[in-house]
Amino acid sequence: MKQRVFTNSQIINGIAFGFSALFLVSALIAAFYTGEWGSVFYDWYLIMISPCPLVTDYFAIGGLASAMLNAGACGMACFLAMILLKGDSQPNTLAGYFLVVAHCFYGLNFLNMWPCFLAPFLYLRLKKLDFKNNLHVCMFATSFGPFISEFLFRYTQRDTYTFGVANITPSGVALAVLFALALGFVIPAILPGAKAWHKGYNLYNGGLAFGVFGFFVFNLMYKTMGITPPQVLDHTNEIYERFGHNYHLYATLFFLAAFSICIGTGYYLNGKTFHGYRRFVKDTGFSSDFSAKYGMPLCLINIGVYGIIFLIYINAITLLTPGAGFTGPTIGVILASLTFTSMGQHPKNVWPILAGYVLLYAVTMFFCEINGRDITWSVSTQGYINGVAFATGLCPIVGRYGIRAGIAAGFMCASMCTATRDLHGGFVLYNGGFTSGITALILLPILEHYVPAAREELKSQTMSMRAMITLVENIKPSSKKWTKDTKHSMFE
Numbered sequence: 001m002k003q004r005v006f007t008n009s010q011i012i013n014g015i016a017f018g019f020s021a022l023f024l025v026s027a028l029i030a031a032f033y034t035g036e037w038g039s040v041f042y043d044w045y046l047i048m049i050s051p052c053p054l055v056t057d058y059f060a061i062g063g064l065a066s067a068m069l070n071a072g073a074c075g076m077a078c079f080l081a082m083i084l085l086k087g088d089s090q091p092n093t094l095a096g097y098f099l100v101v102a103h104c105f106y107g108l109n110f111l112n113m114w115p116c117f118l119a120p121f122l123y124l125r126l127k128k129l130d131f132k133n134n135l136h137v138c139m140f141a142t143s144f145g146p147f148i149s150e151f152l153f154r155y156t157q158r159d160t161y162t163f164g165v166a167n168i169t170p171s172g173v174a175l176a177v178l179f180a181l182a183l184g185f186v187i188p189a190i191l192p193g194a195k196a197w198h199k200g201y202n203l204y205n206g207g208l209a210f211g212v213f214g215f216f217v218f219n220l221m222y223k224t225m226g227i228t229p230p231q232v233l234d235h236t237n238e239i240y241e242r243f244g245h246n247y248h249l250y251a252t253l254f255f256l257a258a259f260s261i262c263i264g265t266g267y268y269l270n271g272k273t274f275h276g277y278r279r280f281v282k283d284t285g286f287s288s289d290f291s292a293k294y295g296m297p298l299c300l301i302n303i304g305v306y307g308i309i310f311l312i313y314i315n316a317i318t319l320l321t322p323g324a325g326f327t328g329p330t331i332g333v334i335l336a337s338l339t340f341t342s343m344g345q346h347p348k349n350v351w352p353i354l355a356g357y358v359l360l361y362a363v364t365m366f367f368c369e370i371n372g373r374d375i376t377w378s379v380s381t382q383g384y385i386n387g388v389a390f391a392t393g394l395c396p397i398v399g400r401y402g403i404r405a406g407i408a409a410g411f412m413c414a415s416m417c418t419a420t421r422d423l424h425g426g427f428v429l430y431n432g433g434f435t436s437g438i439t440a441l442i443l444l445p446i447l448e449h450y451v452p453a454a455r456e457e458l459k460s461q462t463m464s465m466r467a468m469i470t471l472v473e474n475i476k477p478s479s480k481k482w483t484k485d486t487k488h489s490m491f492e
Contacts (some may be wrong), residue, residue, distance in 0.1 A: 005052045006269060009088035011296035012256040012342075015262075015303070016082055016089075016097045021077030022258055023101065027068035033250060034239050036065045044069050048111040049167075050166055050233055051154040053146050053426030055382055058105050059328040060236045064247055067328050071104035078139060087132030091291045091342040093298075096139025098339045103142070105332035112145035112152075115176060119184030119396065127188075134188075140206045141453075143189050144179075147217065151175040155221070156232055179217075186213060198440035200287050201400075203340040203393035207433015208440075214424035222425065226460050227424050241378035248323035255334060259307040266300030285344035286400025299342040310337045310392075313354055314385065321361075323380025330382070336432075340393065349395040352403045357388050357412015387417025390432020394439060401447050413439040434473070443485055
């Protein structure tokens with residue numbers, strides 16, 4: 001019997017559905033595992049009405065089952081948008097999906113995602129741009145979800161925050177709506193320019209753009225207005241305390257199952273072979289569309305292999321060093337690390353970034369030891385766990401400049417990852433991408449100055465790309481549809 005061939009778009013949609021379904025099934029299992037069966041939906045309600053700046057642990061606010069339910073619900077909403085809007089799903093659509101579900105464990109929920117998600121459609125409609133080709137922009141916009149929750153539930157309150165919808169005021173709703181409308185028109189404008197800043201070497205392009213915009217909004221709404229910046233809610237449910245703030249075994253088994261399914265499915269769709277994956281991991285990852293070059297079956301294999309390697313790293317640092325453990329944010333960033341596994345990330349160009357984080361820790365321990373001081377952090381401190389997942393977006397530096405440059409990138413990124421949050425008050429969920437962007441801004445000029453071979457290669461490829469663009473522009477479109485498809489793929 002002949003094996004059915006699936007298109008890249010169908011496989012991307014299938015990945016979104018598969019992960020969303022796994023979250024929902026996991027929520028059911030987790031309810032029995034933790035004994036939350038009678039309170040899952042109420043706990044989910046608590047998640048949705050809570051202010052949630054970085055790093056708000058949804059395991060502590062709601063619980064394991066309700067956080068999984070939150071991820072499943074938000075993921076299914078994205079999946080429905082992917083299949084209901086006309087057109088093909090692209091790798092950047094999948095990237096947006098992974099970022100949405102990742103932050104459903106710390107900062108994004110089924111309530112605060114909608115204003116951010118829907119607002120860019122107004123811009124797309126006004127500019128007559130294709131909705132499906134730019135769906136990832138709407139998904140990326142959910143990075144500002146904590147601002148929505150803050151405006152709705154805490155910003156206009158002068159007393160100490162208490163759980164409940166009674167905190168909602170007309171002025172708070174108005175602020176949330178106005179902010180969402182502003183997002184819809186600002187995000188499409190700032191995304192393309194941010195890529196020029198880091199020249200494509202930070203895959204988390206939105207992180208840099210959003211961090212800068214969040215820096216402006218936070219300072220306007222708090223520092224300028226003389227309002228004390230809010231803190232993360234100090235709330236821990238009884239079940240979370242009973243499990244010791246750690247779901248190590250459960251999370252490890254969940255991800256091993258998910259990544260094994262990815263590898264098995266990719267193996268089957270690739271003609272029951274891993275052929276091509278060796279060539280796959282030799283790609284530099286710079287401006288790469290893995291789905292177009294190698295096909296989504298190999299991308300599925302890459303998601304599984306890469307995910308298992310990152311899971312091993314997280315297990316190793318949490319077991320060997322004191323730190324956060326498998327909290328909601330830890331589980332979220334494992335998902336976030338998968339974001340560009342179809343657009344640039346693979347094990348070979350990511351491990352030097354991880355090594356850079358470990359190197360900073362080793363160097364810091366050494367200097368603290370010789371100076372008789374105690375080190376105040378480890379690679380498994382929550383901020384560093386979150387930071388390393390997004391630092392992997394610097395993997396094109398490894399592909400183009402080599403392992404040492406990648407280790408340096410990881411080292412620099414780790415040194416800043418816990419400081420950048422204060423610039424935007426924790427209200428931009430892509431803080432790690434913001435840090436990676438700043439790292440690229442600092443490191444790239446140095447690399448371009450001292451690594452002439454890579455500089456000449458980049459110049460040559462840039463000239464070739466310009467020549468190709470000129471050639472395409474001189475080709476007359478053969479149909480109205482061709483013009484529409486090329487014109488409407490604006491934002492990376």
